[in-house]
Amino acid sequence: MPKEKTIALASSIETRLRGLNIHPAWTTVDRTGIGTGPCDALQEQWSPEVRGVMWGAEASALKILSDDHDFSVEVYDGITTEMYMRVRKFLEFGFLCIHPQVQTPQLFKELSGRRYQDATKGPSGKPRIRLEPKKEFKRRLGWSPDIGDALVMMCHGAALNGPEKATMLGATRSVLAQRPKSNLGIREQTEYIHDWE
Numbered sequence: 001m002p003k004e005k006t007i008a009l010a011s012s013i014e015t016r017l018r019g020l021n022i023h024p025a026w027t028t029v030d031r032t033g034i035g036t037g038p039c040d041a042l043q044e045q046w047s048p049e050v051r052g053v054m055w056g057a058e059a060s061a062l063k064i065l066s067d068d069h070d071f072s073v074e075v076y077d078g079i080t081t082e083m084y085m086r087v088r089k090f091l092e093f094g095f096l097c098i099h100p101q102v103q104t105p106q107l108f109k110e111l112s113g114r115r116y117q118d119a120t121k122g123p124s125g126k127p128r129i130r131l132e133p134k135k136e137f138k139r140r141l142g143w144s145p146d147i148g149d150a151l152v153m154m155c156h157g158a159a160l161n162g163p164e165k166a167t168m169l170g171a172t173r174s175v176l177a178q179r180p181k182s183n184l185g186i187r188e189q190t191e192y193i194h195d196w197e
Contacts, residue, residue: 010041025049028157030149032056051157055080064089064159066167070126077119077130083152084114084131086159096155110148113141 001012017027024047031039031052039052059072059082072082088111090096098104114137119130138144 006037010038014046028153074122074124074126075128077128081131083156087152087155107147110145
């Protein structure tokens with residue numbers, strides 16, 4: 001998206017998403033720093049269903065996969081770590097596929113280039129991990145991982161909206177094909193997520 005003032009940017013995002021038939025409930029945007037204004041404007045002028053992600057927030061009290069023993073807040077220090085781990089698990093167990101036409105070299109560098117660190121213990125006393133801060137990534141590699149951030153935020157929003165739970169066993173394609181079509185747009189327009197949390 002081109003750089004614009006807050007209201008104009010929110011209007012451009014809304015126009016683009018309406019053109020793709022993406023429902024506001026399936027829209028997840030950055031609500032941190034300068035992202036706060038466009039997020040608030042989208043929620044005000046389009047729909048309060050637009051989800052804003054505060055990158056400094058605590059991890060959720062949800063499991064990424066239904067097979068997981070621990071809730072995210074117990075093992076991941078912060079929502080950023082949870083979102084990156086969700087994409088890692090979705091890739092590992094075949095819930096996330098990337099279309100061959102997508103330019104992936106930069107994306108793959110960003111997803112694999114982030115390091116993990118030990119963090120404070122979670123509410124249950126278990127040790128947690130934390131994704132390295134963006135500043136450290138930028139210092140090491142020389143750019144901001146914006147494409148990776150966009151992907152993990154999309155998967156996070158989709159997982160929070162999806163009624164099904166992703167499992168390590170996955171779901172058969174015949175079961176997925178029998179699901180009724182929805183008018184929400186994201187399932188029909190992308191093949192990225194094989195199943196939803």
